[in-house]
Amino acid sequence: MMFWEAGAAHPGLLVSDGFLRVARTEPAGGDTCGVRWVRDDVPDRDARSERHVLAAGDAGVARACAEPRSRAEYAADMRQRAVLSQEREAAAADAAVRRFDPRRAGLPEVSIADPAAYLDAHQAERPWLTAAGGCSPEVQRVFAALDQGGGHAHIRHEGWVTEEMSERRVAYLEDPAQIDPAKRSSGIDGVRTPEGPHRCRETTSRIGNPDAFAVAFVRGVEHPTVKAALDMAFTPGRIPRPVSLSIADLLGPDGHRHCTGWRLQPVGDSMAVAREHRAAWVDARAHGRHPDAPEPKAQPVGTFAGGTIVFAFGPTRARDGYEVVTMYPRPPRDERQGGSR
Amino acid sequence: MSTFYWERHPEGPFATLIAVAASYCSPDAYDGAYDDLVRRARSAEADDDEMRVFKAELRQALADPSRLPRGELSAAVEYDDGSDEKFLHRLWHDLYGDESVS
Numbered sequence: 001m002m003f004w005e006a007g008a009a010h011p012g013l014l015v016s017d018g019f020l021r022v023a024r025t026e027p028a029g030g031d032t033c034g035v036r037w038v039r040d041d042v043p044d045r046d047a048r049s050e051r052h053v054l055a056a057g058d059a060g061v062a063r064a065c066a067e068p069r070s071r072a073e074y075a076a077d078m079r080q081r082a083v084l085s086q087e088r089e090a091a092a093a094d095a096a097v098r099r100f101d102p103r104r105a106g107l108p109e110v111s112i113a114d115p116a117a118y119l120d121a122h123q124a125e126r127p128w129l130t131a132a133g134g135c136s137p138e139v140q141r142v143f144a145a146l147d148q149g150g151g152h153a154h155i156r157h158e159g160w161v162t163e164e165m166s167e168r169r170v171a172y173l174e175d176p177a178q179i180d181p182a183k184r185s186s187g188i189d190g191v192r193t194p195e196g197p198h199r200c201r202e203t204t205s206r207i208g209n210p211d212a213f214a215v216a217f218v219r220g221v222e223h224p225t226v227k228a229a230l231d232m233a234f235t236p237g238r239i240p241r242p243v244s245l246s247i248a249d250l251l252g253p254d255g256h257r258h259c260t261g262w263r264l265q266p267v268g269d270s271m272a273v274a275r276e277h278r279a280a281w282v283d284a285r286a287h288g289r290h291p292d293a294p295e296p297k298a299q300p301v302g303t304f305a306g307g308t309i310v311f312a313f314g315p316t317r318a319r320d321g322y323e324v325v326t327m328y329p330r331p332p333r334d335e336r337q338g339g340s341r
Numbered sequence: 342m343s344t345f346y347w348e349r350h351p352e353g354p355f356a357t358l359i360a361v362a363a364s365y366c367s368p369d370a371y372d373g374a375y376d377d378l379v380r381r382a383r384s385a386e387a388d389d390d391e392m393r394v395f396k397a398e399l400r401q402a403l404a405d406p407s408r409l410p411r412g413e414l415s416a417a418v419e420y421d422d423g424s425d426e427k428f429l430h431r432l433w434h435d436l437y438g439d440e441s442v443s
Contacts, residue, residue: 150371192372199368201419237381238391241360242369244344272415272423279421308344312364314371325371330344 089252093215096222097138100214102145105221106230106316106323110148115140122147127179131160131210142214150317152177152191153217153327159208163300167262170204171298173197173282186286197282202271203301205261205329212251212258216309217327219250226311226324234321244308247329251309259304259329265297306332346413355409357391358398362432363417375435382436396437403429403442 069077102109110118115132119140123129131154132143146154155177156169168174175198177190184190189198207213220226229240247255267274277293284291307330314325343349347360364370365378381392402409406426414425422428433442 199421201368237377237384239364239371239374239377241347241364242345242367244348246342272420275419275421276423306342308342310344310369312367312369312371314374326369333344 093211094136094138096218097136097142097211097214100138100142100145100218102141104227104230105145105149105217106321107145107149110141110145112137112141115144118144118147125179128155128158128160128176131158132214135210135214139211139214142217143210146217149323150314151323151325151327153324154213155191156204157206157326157328158213159206159210161206163260163262166204166206166260167298167300169200170202170262170264171278171296172285173200173278175200187282188286197286202264202275203261203331205259205301205304205331207251207258207329208260209258212255216247216250216255217324220245220309220311220327221324223250229311229313230322230324232322234315234319236315236319239315240313240322242310242312244310244330247304247307247309256304256307256329259307261301261304261329261331262298263301263331265299267294301331304329304331308332346410346417350410353410355398355402355414357394358402359410359414359417361391361395362414366420366432367418379436399429399433399436400442403433 067074115137119129119132123133126147129143129147132140135143143154156175161169161176165174165176169176172185173187174184175188175190178184178188178198179190180188183195187198188195192198207216221230223243223245225243225245229243232240247259251258264271264274264278267277274296278296280293281291281296284293309327309329311324312326313322315321316323345360345363346353347356350356361378365374381389382396386392402414402425406429409425414428418428420428422431
């Protein structure tokens, strides 16, 4: 007897219980070799009685192939393919970080010999640099270049920011970039010049792994849409529009697992009112007044699966081109429901 | 999949207004962006088509805020003003002063 199994070209369909889920896939080109007949007449240690039979499809002629492997052999092959796929992804990510050219991102050049020295020299007063301490020289170079630019992505949206810092940022506008604790608790921004109140979206987020953060950045600045923004002829006062790219495109299908975040709780059904209350509450606290507004609350973001990574732009410090002023993951729209008003 | 209204609807109503407001007024905007927008609005360079469209769309939105695509301006800018209408009035006043909206 034969039964349908799927996934020869899609190792992700192999589930951990060893049972291959039945799902018919139609590769874009119409080739159905991803779906094949598998023999079950070969003795199999984990053979099951269930048989999932897919009726002859209505989407054209499926090319059925006789599969000589047992289910166990098939499963082992799929696992091997998954491992190879992960290794290929890791190698591709490594290659992307190796070919990173800071100047193409509007950042100062940093040679591969310099980054560790830069991190060592500055991490006492710039604690976010400690995140890259154990990373490869190539990843350290990305952080050293970013830190010498005008952007704050690696300061507010990388793993050195703890979950508690993220929660307090979105609820109380406490800026992780502000290293003075008194100013931080008063909602003073750590980057703005001159000093001013910190602003934060209704969701704050981070890529919790420095390697993944570096890969997202270097792949992002290589993307044609971001590249076009960075290459725009500089005109004082004008800036490219923000761009969003799929997390999966930048970090692979499981890339969302590197992302975490916190979201302001709506007041009633309104996020606009929640933001208004948050601003009033933080202002009252900073000026020693009793807040009239209720204390803001935050909740963790459920998932970033299907989300994007946002790139926003600004002028370089020399005001001769554009750079990425921030980069952060954003959950999908349904995860942000209630947040659009 | 795209996050932003102007990516999903590049030719959609108020796409320029929402994109420019997000670029200069959202929490993601660079330090000094709002001041740059004020200067850009007041300089009225002849070749600045984006600002010409922006001003026209801002006028339309102020005339009837219910015509804005639901939730998109708030999601893109995340102002603290409490409503689209309050934000747009502040923006007009900061950029164009006492100039008549109509």
